[in-house]
Amino acid sequence: MKNFLKSFFDIKFWKFILVGVLNTIVGTGLQFVFYNLTFLNDMNETGVIIASSVSYILASVMSYFLNKYFTFKNKEKGIKPILRFALNIAVCYALAYGLAVPFVNFICKANGIEMFGLTVESFAANLSMIAGSCLFVAFNYIGQRFFAFKER
Numbered sequence: 001m002k003n004f005l006k007s008f009f010d011i012k013f014w015k016f017i018l019v020g021v022l023n024t025i026v027g028t029g030l031q032f033v034f035y036n037l038t039f040l041n042d043m044n045e046t047g048v049i050i051a052s053s054v055s056y057i058l059a060s061v062m063s064y065f066l067n068k069y070f071t072f073k074n075k076e077k078g079i080k081p082i083l084r085f086a087l088n089i090a091v092c093y094a095l096a097y098g099l100a101v102p103f104v105n106f107i108c109k110a111n112g113i114e115m116f117g118l119t120v121e122s123f124a125a126n127l128s129m130i131a132g133s134c135l136f137v138a139f140n141y142i143g144q145r146f147f148a149f150k151e152r
Contacts, residue, residue: 015071016141019063024133027059031129041122045101048125052097052132060089072149081148088143096135097128104128 031052034040040047064085068074074081107113108124115123 012071012145013141016067016144019066019071020137020141023059023063023066024137026062027055028129028133030055030058031133032126035125035129041125044121044125045105045128048101048129049097052129053093056089056093056136060085067144068149072144072151074149085144085148088140088148092136092139092143095139097132100132100135101128104131 034054035047035051038051040051043050064082068081068085104127105124108120108127112120113123114120118126
């Protein structure tokens with residue numbers, strides 16, 4: 001178990017965290033801009049999905065190159081690593097937001113939680129984007145490390 005933890009939290013993990021911080025700033029910034037400064041905020045849960053999808057696609061392009069060449073130093077050529085990366089992103093996104101959006105909305109609406117002058121629906125939408133982002137990071141590291149850019 002000790003060897004597993006040591007190999008799991010190696011330099012690749014810390015590089016992934018560094019890339020993730022940059023990626024999170026870009027992706028989350030775009031997500032909140034798209035949701036709060038466009039018509040998407042009138043769509044509540046659907047707006048969250050659209051805003052987060054578009055921002056994740058854009059940030060994923062940046063993430064692909066940084067993680068492939070900087071974090072995991074993957075030298076594999078061709079379409080296969082791109083397809084594995086895209087599949088990983090899609091699965092991680094579906095899991096993260098498929099869990100976060102309904103759960104956060106249920107909790108906020110059932111308890112009437114509103115903050116920062118936002119309605120319950122708007123607060124729940126913004127909080128679900130944060131919760132989804134956190135889940136996505138955890139799922140994504142595992143997927144990229146052991147599937148998309150797995151050492152062959």
